[in-house]
Amino acid sequence: MSKKMLVLGEVREGSLRNVSFEAIAAAKSAAQGGEVVGVLVGQSVTALGSDLIQYGADRVVIVEHVHLAQYTSDGYAQALLAVIKDVNPDGIIFGHTALGKDLAPKLAAKLNSGLVSDVTGIEAAAGNLIFTRPIYSGKAFEKKIITDGLTFVTIRPNNIVPLKKDESRTGDISSLKIEIKDLRSIIKEVVSKASTGVDLSEAKVIVAGGRGVKSKEGFAPLQELAKVLGGAVGASRGACDADYCDYSLQIGQTGKVVTPDLYIACGISGAIQHLAGMSNSKVIVAINKDSEANIFNVADYGIVGDLFEVVPMLTEEFRKLLIKA
Amino acid sequence: MMNIYVLMKRTFDTEEKITLSSGRINEDGVEFIINPYDEYAIEEAIQIRERNGGEVTVISVGSEDAVTQLRTALAMGADKAVLLNIEEDIENGDQFTTAKVIAEYLKDKAPDLILGGNVAIDGGSGQVGPRVAELLGINYVTTITKFEIDGNRVTVVRDVEGDSEVIETNLPLLVTAQQGLNEPRYPSLPGIMKAKKKPLAQLELDDLDLEMEDVEAKTKTIEIFLPPKKEAGRVLKGELEDQAKELVQLLHNEAKVI
Numbered sequence: 230m231s232k233k234m235l236v237l238g239e240v241r242e243g244s245l246r247n248v249s250f251e252a253i254a255a256a257k258s259a260a261q262g263g264e265v266v267g268v269l270v271g272q273s274v275t276a277l278g279s280d281l282i283q284y285g286a287d288r289v290v291i292v293e294h295v296h297l298a299q300y301t302s303d304g305y306a307q308a309l310l311a312v313i314k315d316v317n318p319d320g321i322i323f324g325h326t327a328l329g330k331d332l333a334p335k336l337a338a339k340l341n342s343g344l345v346s347d348v349t350g351i352e353a354a355a356g357n358l359i360f361t362r363p364i365y366s367g368k369a370f371e372k373k374i375i376t377d378g379l380t381f382v383t384i385r386p387n388n389i390v391p392l393k394k395d396e397s398r399t400g401d402i403s404s405l406k407i408e409i410k411d412l413r414s415i416i417k418e419v420v421s422k423a424s425t426g427v428d429l430s431e432a433k434v435i436v437a438g439g440r441g442v443k444s445k446e447g448f449a450p451l452q453e454l455a456k457v458l459g460g461a462v463g464a465s466r467g468a469c470d471a472d473y474c475d476y477s478l479q480i481g482q483t484g485k486v487v488t489p490d491l492y493i494a495c496g497i498s499g500a501i502q503h504l505a506g507m508s509n510s511k512v513i514v515a516i517n518k519d520s521e522a523n524i525f526n527v528a529d530y531g532i533v534g535d536l537f538e539v540v541p542m543l544t545e546e547f548r549k550l551l552i553k554a
Numbered sequence: 555m556m557n558i559y560v561l562m563k564r565t566f567d568t569e570e571k572i573t574l575s576s577g578r579i580n581e582d583g584v585e586f587i588i589n590p591y592d593e594y595a596i597e598e599a600i601q602i603r604e605r606n607g608g609e610v611t612v613i614s615v616g617s618e619d620a621v622t623q624l625r626t627a628l629a630m631g632a633d634k635a636v637l638l639n640i641e642e643d644i645e646n647g648d649q650f651t652t653a654k655v656i657a658e659y660l661k662d663k664a665p666d667l668i669l670g671g672n673v674a675i676d677g678g679s680g681q682v683g684p685r686v687a688e689l690l691g692i693n694y695v696t697t698i699t700k701f702e703i704d705g706n707r708v709t710v711v712r713d714v715e716g717d718s719e720v721i722e723t724n725l726p727l728l729v730t731a732q733q734g735l736n737e738p739r740y741p742s743l744p745g746i747m748k749a750k751k752k753p754l755a756q757l758e759l760d761d762l763d764l765e766m767e768d769v770e771a772k773t774k775t776i777e778i779f780l781p782p783k784k785e786a787g788r789v790l791k792g793e794l795e796d797q798a799k800e801l802v803q804l805l806h807n808e809a810k811v812i
Binding site (some may be wrong): 245266292301303326327330331332333334335337338339341342343344346358359362363364365366367370371372374375376377378388402413414415416417418419421422423428429430431433434458469471475477478479482483488489491494501502505509511512513514520522525526527528529531532533534538539542543546547550551 | 564566568569571572574579590591593648649650653664675676677678679680681683684685687688689693694695696697699708709713714715716717718719720721722723724725732733734766770771772773774775776779781784785786787789790794795797798801802804805806809810
């Protein structure tokens with residue numbers, strides 16, 4: 230049974246986030262031959278509409294308003310409710326990002342609907358959509374179906390493979406004019422802290438430090454390696470508790486749950502709470518002085534040694550490799 | 555007087571390994587705790603009351619078992635606790651169910667401020683806070699790391715994937731706590747003694763004028779499974795420099811991630 234699916238394209242620093250292309254792929258499989266409609270919300274986002282189409286959306290609806298320049302739950306909810314009314318979809322897919330996590334439950338509650346959050350896989354079976362998602366921070370997984378209302382879904386970045394970009398694809402890009410009013414939150418200031426500019430939840434490569442990093446300054450070689458690999462820096466709870474870095478970098482059962490292609494754990498012992506946050510990464514590298522450290526039990530590759538010796542060597546080797554390539 | 559509510563969930567201790575028995579999560583012998591993010595919410599609520607006066611009521615939806623964690627919250631310094639005990643009426647609730655029950659309880663309580671964790675470490679959906687706010691028609695801000703209040707005006711800092719947004723808004727408001735908001739206190743011995751005498755009410759669906767159909771889940775879990783066990787991989791040997799070279803080649807040629 231084909232369905233009409235809506236996908237919110239999320240814009241960050243002027244371009245679409247990768248998770249939005251992954252959401253289109255998810256919507257395609259959920260639609261089972263039905264229409265996939267992209268939505269863009271913001272102040273001046275029309276130019277990005279063709280990107281959504283080239284990644285698989287059939288058409289795009291744009292909502293532009295000066296009050297949508299920054300994300301607020303009130304503003305975006307008004308925009309999306311208008312689009313939902315206009316398009317009349319069977320379901321809506323968001324990234325499981327700061328924005329998606331904040332907005333999707335509000336809309337699902339408003340429309341008396343179920344929401345499956347943090348989805349890592351979608352399959353269609355006997356007319357039902359079956360969603361796979363981690364529970365207990367990835368220590369287990371569950372399969373869920375939605376039994377009533379619209380199908381609201383947020384998908385975890387880096388898990389669903391986007392479709393190949395097809396620059397010859399075309400589709401209708403239309404604009405929906407609405408009034409945005411009664412915003413109850415005002416954003417006074419945005420302070421950027423992400424040091425490499427790559428977001429942890431979407432990073433393909435993460436270089437993470439634990440207590441073995443020993444100080445704030447000890448993160449410098451990790452930053453350097455992350456920069457060479459175009460990745461992000463993360464940390465264990467131990468490193469955050471010791472004040473070597475900000476809590477926003479924490480990976481684990483409390484903190485972020487990440488699934489990059491490559492996770493390089495430096496001076497991390499591998500407590501169960503940390504493993505819950507990263508053990509579903511595709512490839513794990515452990516660097517630790519202690520050959521008995523638990524992290525080696527989940528690592529694909531391990532080096533027993535001092536991270537302050539090993540990490541700069543790796544940075545150098547990767548640099549050589551990437552120059553060649 | 556400020557009327558402050560905290561939404562709290564009883565969860566598995568983070569140390570616990572997960573096992574299954576007949577397709578369900580095995581709870582035998584498991585230690586339970588207050589969801590760590592909800593602990594930040596409780597601490598913040600107590601600090602806000604200490605500075606501004608008011609009353610802190612901690613609410614949990616679940617079974618009789620959550621009484622232990624509610625008593626802990628009272629021992630930390632909350633004034634009252636309410637258990638919305640829906641265990642007998644509802645077998646398979648979801649986030650819609652929980653939010654609906656909480657909102658129904660709160661709708662005539664005129665809350666000024668509601669705090670909760672931004673996510674529970676078991677279900678991991680992070681839906682209940684925003685859903686409750688929407689059902690009550692009040693504003694919300696998720697994943698906050700700082701909270702300041704001046705009369706009716708509230709300034710919060712919201713963690714947005716590493717960036718921080720400074721947001722101004724007003725009461726009534728619901729906020730969800732992110733790590734870094736505060737350092738939750740341990741219950742003191744006098745706190746634990748006092749907690750035994752603090753009011754802890756238990757309500758069921760009937761007491762909330764809700765029928766089972768009103769709170770019936772919108773989603774259903776059809777299967778639970780454990781991820782494949784990760785095999786320990788290869789620990790490289792030789793001079794560190796050679797190991798570094800070998801690792802980069804392996805990641806490039808064998809694992810093909812670089």
